[in-house]
Amino acid sequence: MNAVLNVIAATVILVGALLALTAAIGIVRFPDTLSRMHSATKPQVVGLILVLIGAVIRLRGNIDIWMLVLVGLFTILTAPVIAHMVGRVAYREQRGRDGLLAVNEMADDELDQEDD
Template sequence: MTAFWDVLAATAILLGALLALTAAIGIVRFPDTLSRMHAAAKPQVVGMVLVLAGAVIRLRGNVDIWMLVLVGVFTLLTAPVIAHVVGRVAYREQRGRDGLEMVGDLERRDRT
């Protein structure tokens, strides 16, 4: 039974590392900020949660598991907020460069 848990932990860690690698490649390869934001937010967070889950499976019975759980929870709570803020800033910055002189929805909401 120990071999099963070791294989499951190794699989989760490898899948998480693969997702983090694809996120890093996406950040480098994508042309604009909004595309890079998607690559940074989605697969990187899921990859890190998989790596943490693999580490929790491997360290079962250890006291350090709760620290890994806290890292995963805080990442899941903060990553969407960071992606939202980066998206808003990118939207505001790109609007001026693209020649869009119209006032966007985000700016109208900020004034009210």
């Protein structure tokens, strides 16, 4: 049973590391910030969570498991907030690029703010 859990832990860690690698490649390869946000948040967070799950399986019975759980929770809570803030700044900085967004809901917000 111990060997099976070690194989499962190694597999989950490897899959998580591959997801994190694809996220890093996406950050380098995508042309603009709004495109890079996808690879900077979703696969990176899922990859980290998978690595942490693999580490928890591997370290079963150790006191350090709770620290790994806290790292995972903190990442899940902060990644959407960071992506939202980066997205708003990137939108403001790249306004000159027409056709970048299929639906531009923030343009209506800016018009409402200018009217006030």
